[in-house]
Structures are given as structure tokens and as C-alpha cells.
Amino acid sequence: MRVVSVSLRDFRTYARAEAYLGEGLTVLHGPNGAGKSNLLEAIYFGCTGHALRTRNERELVRFGQQAARVSVTVHDGSEHHELMVGYGIGAGEERSVKRMSCDGASVERLLDVETRPLLGVFVPDRLELLKGSPAPRRAHLDRLVAALWPPRTATRLAYARALAQRNALLAGIRAGRASRSTLPTWDGELARHAIALREDRERVVELLREPFAARASQLGLSGEALLRYRPRSCATDLEEFVAELRERLPGELERGYSSHGPHRDELVFERDGRELRSYGSQGELRLALLALLLAERVVLAERRGRTPLLLLDDVMSELDAQRRELLAHELAGGGQSVIATTDLAHVPGASGGQGRIESTGPGLNGANIARLRIAPGAILQEALAA
Secondary structure, three states: OEEEEEEEEEEOOEEEEEEEOOOOEEEEEOOOOOOHHHHHHHHHHHHHOOOOOOOOHHHHEOOOOOEEEEEEEEEOOOOEEEEEEEEEOOOOOOOOEEEEEEOOEEEOOHHHOOOOOOEEEEOHHHHHHHHOOHHHHHHHHHHHHHHHOHHHHHHHHHHHHHHHHHHHHHHHHHHOOOOOOOHHHHHHHHHHHHHHHHHHHHHHHHHHHHHHHHHHHHOOOOOOEEEEEEOOOOOOOHHHHHHHHHHOHHHHHHHOOOOOOHHHOEEEEEEOOEEHHHHOOHHHHHHHHHHHHHHHHHHHHHHHOOOOEEEEEOOOOOOOHHHHHHHHHHHOOOOOEEEEEOOHHHOOOOOOOOOEOOOOOOOOEOOOEEOOOOOOOOEEEEOOOO
């Protein structure tokens, strides 16, 4: 599954643009402000229906316009499919809405569409995945579970519903509005889904552990790298988990919410027995994140037969020459990747080759290189030679 092209309308700084991607590595090269990161975000938005760099999707709409639209054409090996996401205020509407479709048929979630490409993303802000609170790491694991075993998405959703119901009941008991009579029922329901969710996450981490350590070593992260899942619960079955809930009930009634379960678990990145979150440098965290994305690509390729598209923004700037070579070699091993950079010399092997880029703006030559040298809001049309 690969992305063939992406078409934008009134997205971020683009008025209109259409870009065609090569099968292997495509490099977006241009100065700061040329629109490289915006194009990467457009690919992500068109494949997932979610913004990459903001929680306020209104920011995706070009200034002065009412709506933005992104279409992504993908090829699954036998035929083409079109994914479309539109966001904004349409004619006759008062509030912003989002509409998504696959091959012209409306869908509620692009993440559930089988014909969409799997994605791995590196942007500078993504280091918060390692440095920040545990919640994004848990969510990242859950997305990988869904990518590996799509039906198991239901486990996380079922756990979230049971947790919300139990929290509402605990709050009601605390406020004197509810009785404890139904609490054992929700304890059992929460425990059932909690054990299943924890097992899914542990299985993913087990699959990632070896390729993560290998890629971390190849990229030059010193010491022994380890990926570890750290659950709050020690329970091995439903009954033991329910017993743990009962032990913590007095404190949870005082707080009015559930404090025990996989919604409090942690994904830990270690190097020589120490957590990188606390003891790793910025460069080491960057290498660990890259190792994670590359490990995920290996696992998904092996287990699903689908190699994720990697979107890499400013990934080379803080790597030394040796690590750039190592990363370029890893990316050349298969699958589709898009790298955005301000300095073409940072991407080994990207400066030569043949191929013509046709554009309404300035065009440059290069093998599988889309060089963005355009003004914000300009119209760009590029076609890479096969």
C-alpha cells in the first residue's frame, strides 16, 4: 500500500497543490517557510482524518478561507483508491464540520478503512512521546494494536466505556446519589476488559522489543536499549484484578474515580537500566524515537504484510554524518518514506539522479526529489519521473 499522490485545496499555506510521490524515498527540500511541513501534515491528514500538529483543526484552513480539502490517492498493488477529508464551514452551515470518504463513500473514521496506508511519523514535537506524560505513550500502543489486529480496537473501546461507567458510579456514591449495589458488576466488567487490553499491549511491546534494540544500536544509541511495558496491576486473571479494585475502593471513593487499571500503565524506554525520559539527552531521545518507528515498520511489515509510510520532518538536522548514513540505509531497505529538509546534503544519496519536476513555480531536477521552492499560497503541481 503506497501513496501515489496528494491533492490540497486551501490547506495551511497552500491555495492548491498536487504532489506525486515516488515508491521509495521522496525528499522535500526547500527553505524554512516553503511549505514542506504543511505538505507532510496534509498527507497525514488525508490518510487519518486527524491533524498532526494542532488540536484546533480550524488552523488547517488557509487564512481567509472557509474550508480545506485533502485527497490522497493510494495503490494497494492491484487498484487505486481515493481517500478524502474536508473540513470547514460549507454553504448553509453555521459550524465547522469534517467529512471523510473512501472511493466516494462517506466514512466516520478513516482509521477503520482497510485500504488506507499505515503511517509512522517523526516531527520535532513528537519527542514529547518519550518526554511527556504516559497518556500519549499508551495511546500510541493502542494505535499499534489496532494496526496489527484491527478487531482488537473493540477491546480498548469496551474498556473505556466500562471505565466511564464505573467512574460515574464512584462519583455518584461519593456524592450520595448512588448505591454500591451495582459496583461489583462494573468491577467485573472493568476487570474483564482490563486484562484483555493489558495483554494486547504487552504482546505489542514483546514484538517490538528485539527490533527496537537492534535499530537503536544500528543508529548509534550507546548502551543496551530496552522497551518495557509497566502495568499498574499484578493480577493474572479476572478474580485477582477484581480483588485489587476492592483493596483500593476506599481511596477511589474518596477521589470519586478509578485510579487502578491499564489507563494508568506506562511504556518505558530504557538505556542500560535507566529511563531515557529522565536521563537521555535530546539526541538520544531522537534516536530512540527513530528506532521505535523503524521497529514498528518491521513488525507491521512482517505481521500485516504492509510496510508503513514514514513521514519524517527535520529528522536529519541533529544527526551526525554517520547516523544519517545509517538512517538512509535503513530507509532504503523497503517501503515508502518522505523526508522534509532544508539542506539536501543532509540526506545521503539525494543529490544525484535523473527526473524532472514540472511546476507552475521554479522546477529542479533530482531522483525522487520534490523540492519545494514556492511562496506560501502558491499553486504547486509536481510529477516525479518513475
